[in-house]
Amino acid sequence: MDIPNKYDPSLVEDKWYSYWLEHEMFKSVPDERESYTIVIPPPNVTGVLHMGHMLNNTIQDVLIRRARMLGYNACWVPGTDHASIATEAKVVQKLRKEGIKKSDLSREEFLSHAWEWKEKHGGIILDQLKKLGASCDWDRTRFTMDPKYSESVLDTFIDLFEKGKIYRGKRMINWDPAALTALSDEEVFYKEDPGKLYHVRYQIAGSEDEWLTIATTRPETILGDSAICIHPEDERYTHLHGKRAIVPMVKREIPIILDEYVDREFGTGCLKVTPAHDVNDNELGIKHNLEVIDIFNANGSLNEQAQFYIGEDRFDVRKKIENDLKEAGHLIKVEEHIHNVGYSERTNVPIEPRLSLQWFVDMKELSKPALDNVMNDRIRFYPEKFKNSYRNWMDNIKDWCISRQLWWGHQIPAFYFGEGENDFVVAKTKEEALAKIQEERPELELSDLKRDEDVMDTWFSSWLWPISVFDGFYKQDELDYYYPTKDLVTAPEIMFFWVARMIIAGYEYKGEKPFQNVYYTGIVRDKLGRKMSKSLGNSPDPIELMNEYGADGVRVGMLLTSPAGNDLPFDEKLCEQGRNFSNKIWNGLRLVKGWEVEEKKASPSAEFAIKWMKFRIAEALESINANYDKFRISEVLMSCYKLVWDDFCNWYLEMVKPKYGHSIDAKTLKTTIAIFEDLLKLIHPFMPFISEEIWHLLRTRNGANDALVLSNWPMQESYDKQVLSDFEKLNDVVSGIRKIRKEKNIPNKNELELKVKVNNEHKDEFDSVIAHLCNVSSIKKVDEKVEQAFSFISNNNEYFIPFSDDIDIEAEKEKLAKQLDYTNGLLKKINGKLSNDSFVNNAPEQVVAAERKKQDDAISKIKILEEKLASLS
RNA sequence: GGGAGAUUAGCUCAGCUGGUUCAGAGCACCUGCCUUACAAGCAGGGGGCCACUGGUUCGAAUCCAGUAUCUCCCACCA
Numbered sequence: 039m040d041i042p043n044k045y046d047p048s049l050v051e052d053k054w055y056s057y058w059l060e061h062e063m064f065k066s067v068p069d070e071r072e073s074y075t076i077v078i079p080p081p082n083v084t085g086v087l088h089m090g091h092m093l094n095n096t097i098q099d100v101l102i103r104r105a106r107m108l109g110y111n112a113c114w115v116p117g118t119d120h121a122s123i124a125t126e127a128k129v130v131q132k133l134r135k136e137g138i139k140k141s142d143l144s145r146e147e148f149l150s151h152a153w154e155w156k157e158k159h160g161g162i163i164l165d166q167l168k169k170l171g172a173s174c175d176w177d178r179t180r181f182t183m184d185p186k187y188s189e190s191v192l193d194t195f196i197d198l199f200e201k202g203k204i205y206r207g208k209r210m211i212n213w214d215p216a217a218l219t220a221l222s223d224e225e226v227f228y229k230e231d232p233g234k235l236y237h238v239r240y241q242i243a244g245s246e247d248e249w250l251t252i253a254t255t256r257p258e259t260i261l262g263d264s265a266i267c268i269h270p271e272d273e274r275y276t277h278l279h280g281k282r283a284i285v286p287m288v289k290r291e292i293p294i295i296l297d298e299y300v301d302r303e304f305g306t307g308c309l310k311v312t313p314a315h316d317v318n319d320n321e322l323g324i325k326h327n328l329e330v331i332d333i334f335n336a337n338g339s340l341n342e343q344a345q346f347y348i349g350e351d352r353f354d355v356r357k358k359i360e361n362d363l364k365e366a367g368h369l370i371k372v373e374e375h376i377h378n379v380g381y382s383e384r385t386n387v388p389i390e391p392r393l394s395l396q397w398f399v400d401m402k403e404l405s406k407p408a409l410d411n412v413m414n415d416r417i418r419f420y421p422e423k424f425k426n427s428y429r430n431w432m433d434n435i436k437d438w439c440i441s442r443q444l445w446w447g448h449q450i451p452a453f454y455f456g457e458g459e460n461d462f463v464v465a466k467t468k469e470e471a472l473a474k475i476q477e478e479r480p481e482l483e484l485s486d487l488k489r490d491e492d493v494m495d496t497w498f499s500s501w502l503w504p505i506s507v508f509d510g511f512y513k514q515d516e517l518d519y520y521y522p523t524k525d526l527v528t529a530p531e532i533m534f535f536w537v538a539r540m541i542i543a544g545y546e547y548k549g550e551k552p553f554q555n556v557y558y559t560g561i562v563r564d565k566l567g568r569k570m571s572k573s574l575g576n577s578p579d580p581i582e583l584m585n586e587y588g589a590d591g592v593r594v595g596m597l598l599t600s601p602a603g604n605d606l607p608f609d610e611k612l613c614e615q616g617r618n619f620s621n622k623i624w625n626g627l628r629l630v631k632g633w634e635v636e637e638k639k640a641s642p643s644a645e646f647a648i649k650w651m652k653f654r655i656a657e658a659l660e661s662i663n664a665n666y667d668k669f670r671i672s673e674v675l676m677s678c679y680k681l682v683w684d685d686f687c688n689w690y691l692e693m694v695k696p697k698y699g700h701s702i703d704a705k706t707l708k709t710t711i712a713i714f715e716d717l718l719k720l721i722h723p724f725m726p727f728i729s730e731e732i733w734h735l736l737r738t739r740n741g742a743n744d745a746l747v748l749s750n751w752p753m754q755e756s757y758d759k760q761v762l763s764d765f766e767k768l769n770d771v772v773s774g775i776r777k778i779r780k781e782k783n784i785p786n787k788n789e790l791e792l793k794v795k796v797n798n799e800h801k802d803e804f805d806s807v808i809a810h811l812c813n814v815s816s817i818k819k820v821d822e823k824v825e826q827a828f829s830f831i832s833n834n835n836e837y838f839i840p841f842s843d844d845i846d847i848e849a850e851k852e853k854l855a856k857q858l859d860y861t862n863g864l865l866k867k868i869n870g871k872l873s874n875d876s877f878v879n880n881a882p883e884q885v886v887a888a889e890r891k892k893q894d895d896a897i898s899k900i901k902i903l904e905e906k907l908a909s910l911s
Numbered sequence: 912g913g914g915a916g917a918u919u920a921g922c923u924c925a926g927c928u929g930g931u932u933c934a935g936a937g938c939a940c941c942u943g944c945c946u947u948a949c950a951a952g953c954a955g956g957g958g959g960c961c962a963c964u965g966g967u968u969c970g971a972a973u974c975c976a977g978u979a980u981c982u983c984c985c986a987c988c989a
Contacts, residue, residue: 043949228987235989254989267989301912301988309989318989378987423916427984430914434985530984561983565922598937599923603916605982607923615938618951625949632948673925676937691948698947773955780955786946813946864932876969877930885930892931 041631041735045624047588051727055168061742064173066113068519074110075523076102077504077553078174079536080182082121084128084159087166089562089570089608090529092580093600096593097559097671098527099172100723104666105524106173107719107751113520114173115507116164117180120156122447122496123222127384129155129446145445145491152446166581171589171726173747180507182499183448190511191448191499192466194547195440199464203400206459209439210317213392215338215352216385220443222495226380226389235375236360237306238368240266243282243291250275250283250294251370253305255377256315257363258355261288261344262333265311267322270296272307286368287359288345295326317391330393338390352390395459397441397450397492405435407545408538417541420557420669421603424530431534438539440495447493454488455479462490501539504552511547526553529561530603557669560605567607583613590725591617597675597724619679620728623721626687627732630710634701642806644706647693650765651713653757654685660754662720678720686717689769693807711736716752767833768804774830775812778839782828789815790839793824797902798834823909831857834899836906851910858903865896 058064066073076098081091098114106112129152130140140148164179180187198204212221236257242248252266263285268275278294285292299322300309313323314332323330333344338352346362347355363369380389409432411417412425419425441450453471454462465471468487475482502511504526510517522544528537537556544552562570562577570577583592594616600606640648658681665673694710696702714736722729726747733739733746779786792814794800805817824838829850831837871877871889878886 041948044951226987252989256989304989311989316989317987377989380987424984426915431985434913534985567982601924604924609922609938611938612923614951618949621949621951625952627948629948668927670925672923676925679937687948688953695948776954777956780943783943786944786954860932867932871930871970874969878969880969881930888931 041624041628043625043628045588045621045728047590047620047727048585050731051169051171051589054727054730055171058173058745058747059176061745063745063747064114064175065177066111066175068516069111071109071111073113073520074102074105074108075113075115075520076525076527077115077507077523078117079526079528079532080117080119080180080500080503081163082124083118083156083163083181084121084125085118085163087163087170087580089577089580089596090559091163091167092170092592093562093596093606094527094529094559095167095170095172096596097557098525099170099593099726100597100671101525101527103173103723103726103747104751106747107722107749109750112173113175113178115178115180116167116172116174116176117178117503117507118160118163118182119496119500120181120183120447122442122444122493123224125152125156126444126446148445169581169584169589171593173726178507182496182503182506186509186512187499187502187506188448189466190502190506190509191494192451193511194502194543195448195451195494195498196464196466198399203404204440204464205398205400206395207398207437208393209396209398210320210391211394211396211439212380212382212389213336213394214382214385214387215334215336215390216387217382218336220392220394221382221384221389222442225383227383228378228380230376231379233375233377233379235305235373236363237370237372238286238310238363239370240283240286240310240368242278243284250278250308251306252308252310254310255375256312256356257359258340258347258352259312259315259333260285260310260359260363261340261346262312262314262331263290263292263310264313264323264329264331265292265326266294267297267300267309267311268294268307269298269300269302271298272300272302274307286363286366293326293328295322295328297322297326314393315391320391320393332393334390334392396439397452397494399438399440399498401435401437401542404542404546405432405538408432408541411545411551412541417551417553418555420555421601423603424533424556424558427530428533428538432538438495440498441490441492442495443491444493445491447496448499450490450492450494452490454490455482455486463487497535497539500536501543502547504540504544505547517548521548522551523553525555525557527557527559530558531561533558555669558603560600560603562606562608565607565609570608578608578610583610587613587617588620588727590620590728594619594675594679594724597672598679599672601672602669619683620725622683622687623725623728623732626682626691626714627735629691629695630707630714631735633696633707635704635707636701638701638703640703640706641694641696641810642803643810644694644703646803646807647690648706648709648713650761651685651690652755653761654765655681655713655716655752656755656757657762658685659720659752663754675724678717678724682717682721686713692811697810715749718746719749719752722746722749764801764804768801768807770832771804771808771837772811774832774837775808775814775839778828778830779812782841786813789813791815792817793820793827793838793840794818795820795823795836795838797836797898800833800835823906825909829906831899831902834895834902836902847910851907854903854907854910858900858907861896861899861903865893865900868893868896 078098102112102114132155133140133151195204212226214221233255235253235255237251237253238257239249239251242250250266266283268278281294282291283294300307311319311322311328313320313328313330331343333340334352335341339349340347340355342348347358382389409429412419412428451466452462452464453468455475463471463475465474468484471487472482472484504521504523505511505517508516508520510521540552544550564570564576568574568576592613595613598612598615658677662674662677694706718729718733730746790813794817796819808814808817824840827838827840829836829838868889872893
């Protein structure tokens with residue numbers, strides 16, 4: 039067979055992915071096995087694959103592939119999220135390019151454009167995941183606006199409403215006065231603006247000439263003031279307690295209230311309260327039961343309530359009122375002041391906090407089990423540190439505003455039949471709504487009902503994901519089998535938006551956690567530490583990366599340096615390392631396939647190699663399994679990497695490899711193939727494509743069921759630590775010889791003789807390996823030192839390589855003196871410890887014993903070194 | 912402003928409940944090699960006051976306190 043010396047992923051990856059799909063190897067159907075379920079964090083339906091997805095989905099694929107090999111019924115459910123804000127924004131943008139304004143369309147027309155867009159772009163990201171090798175059960179692909187899914191969202195809304203957990207309430211929202219729309223927090227960005235701090239004096243009611251001075255950045259809102267607030271313990275203002283003040287210009291009398299919210303250090307320590315136009319003021323207003331005076335129109339101009347400047351823009355008014363206050367003697371001073379102002383992402387206009395009627399979920403009671411079951415580790419977070427932020431958030435949880443002033447999404451199932459705040463019915467359809475209200479209001483007809491225009495927050499559908507992907511609200515069989523799911527792999531940014539809420543929904547609707555483990559990935563950053571983003575243009579295209587390095591190479595590159603919760607500073611070099619690793623394994627295959635076979639006795643070197651390698655794998659497997667259990671994926675990968683590259687390729691294969699022109703014995707070859715197969719299993723979760731390819735090239739397979747994807751994870755065998763430590767000793771001798779070759783410039787092809795003065799144990803079985811690896815022709819035991827030889831000490835045995843030329847005695851002496859120094863220092867330290875009574879008395883016995891052993895070893899090593907030194911002079 | 916976390920080699924990170932000269936790994940670097948699987952490779956090598964200052968202890972990279980610097984999340988400060 040002719041195998042090229044470079045591995046070419048492009049010839050392999052698509053082939054195996056189609057093969058796996060064709061044989062339905064990722065498909066899961068409930069059976070008698072235990073399930074192992076992962077639900078994908080659904081990417082935005084219109085999204086394209088970015089580096090964050092690469093990381094996240096590679097981890098999921100690693101976990102699910104291993105689970106499959108461990109014999110679980112592995113089920114990875116893929117799908118997409120309708121992402122109302124993002125998608126709607128994209129559709130609006132696309133329509134605008136075509137000259138269509140959203141405001142010119144009816145809801146139905148707009149939605150048909152949106153669906154069209156979704157159908158066109160919706161599948162892209164999922165196809166890209168296939169290229170990555172994601173072993174999802176594609177038959178289960180879900181979309182958060184699938185009919186069944188949507189139904190579950192509406193039912194949940196109705197259910198929570200009926201339980202009294204959903205209510206309508208006034209709340210401050212971010213209003214965009216240019217676009218005339220509410221914005222979500224995500225659509226607001228903050229900018230430091232140079233502004234002014236105006237000090238304005240208010241007269242105390244009932245006084246002749248008593249005043250207090252407030253500081254504000256927004257003097258135009260003075261017209262909407264309904265209180266002055268001071269800190270209850272502020273001694274400067276004790277005399278004002280219980281008094282009232284008069285608002286300049288409008289001459290309204292307002293109370294002076296006390297609240298610890300006030301920062302005494304800021305401004306004058308007096309705060310004016312405008313509940314209609316500031317979030318914090320609004321909270322104060324609710325707390326102190328203040329009047330709400332809304333002085334703005336939707337477009338940011340002033341209305342009648344303001345009494346002055348009616349119809350003029352808020353920023354024009356700010357200038358004018360400064361002047362007018364000054365003339366009236368109210369303006370004390372104006373300072374420069376830099377403050378953070380929220381801007382609309384869409385129109386780049388400062389947002390206006392505005393009160394409006396929204397739908398809320400009352401979170402207090404709902405969130406309790408979700409907090410408890412994370413804190414008590416029934417749901418485990420990796421890394422654990424995120425439990426702290428989680429608790430902090432859950433402890434201070436606020437009610438969840440779930441209405442969004444958008445069209446793309448799940449429309450709120452509330453139907454209004456009048457203008458009153460309570461003139462509505464919550465029901466799944468207009469017909470049901472009518473039926474519900476008819477008893478009370480028999481005169482109403484279908485046409486009298488008007489559905490709420492808003493849609494629900496996207497997260498109000500995604501929080502049902504682990505349940506609704508199995509249609510879990512309507513049938514139990516699949517849900518009972520797959521739920522709770524095993525692992526959730528996601529980014530810490532959405533711990534509150536999504537993870538916490540899924541847990542809440544899980545306990546509320548299933549009385550059970552939605553997943554066992556949550557693995558938080560880090561953020562993928564560029565070399566400069568910046569978050570990768572489209573706007574910065576610093577993100578490589580994952581597809582191009584895969585084309586260049588192979589999907590396996592990129593997968594390895596992503597996972598090499600990304601422990602859970604740590605950011606991943608991405609460097610293409612990592613992918614290169616992944617590609618190189620692919621090639622290394624590939625060449626292992628080339629070597630094994632290139633051997634001529636013969637029935638004969640195995641070489642002693644090969645026998646030792648096999649004995650050692652099996653134990654070495656067992657040892658590595660133990661730590662690999664343990665690290666998987668702790669979700670230390672990068673460590674697992676590194677163990678596999680070293681096991682394959684160092685232990686297998688650099689040591690094992692070199693030890694079993696026949697000499698040039700010789701053949702290998704059949705038994706060693708067979709065993710080598712078996713060992714190779716075990717290693718392929720271990721790397722398969724990380725490098726599914728190349729491992730499957732080699733699996734099939736290594737030997738003939740028995741049909742489709744003999745694919746590596748479906749093979750069994752290696753069994754944990756016991757291992758002999760003695761053999762492993764013997765190998766370390768052998769390894770040290772081999773390195774010693776190689777080092778001398780290097781230092782003395784002895785070409786590899788020159789055969790060497792080796793003489794050993796055994797002071798400590800030297801196993802005979804080492805000899806054949808040493809001879810094989812170091813091109814040593816003979817190994818002889820000697821009783822005396824060998825003159826005219828290069829030498830080194832390993833495990834307190836002395837090794838000599840006789841050489842005819844003169845050796846550099848001074849250099850040898852220097853080397854020995856260095857070693858002697860080091861060993862003397864070591865001994866001194868040990869002696870110090872051992873002569874310290876408190877150490878001997880307090881330290882555990884085995885620590886002391888180990889120390890004694892070290893002492894003995896050091897003493898004999900010093901003796902050997904001193905003798906050698908003496909013999910040289 | 913509230914909360915969380917970090918600081919170990921040039922880079923990215925291990926170092927679990929203090930105890931092997933505890934200071935490790937991968938990459939990068941340096942030096943030899945185109946040795947008949949692989950130069951996308953092989954072999955060898957250099958490199959660190961474990962942020963700083965104290966404390967606890969027979970013993971501290973590891974535990975405690977303080978200092979400095981950095982990162983993230985939440986809030987959006989009149």
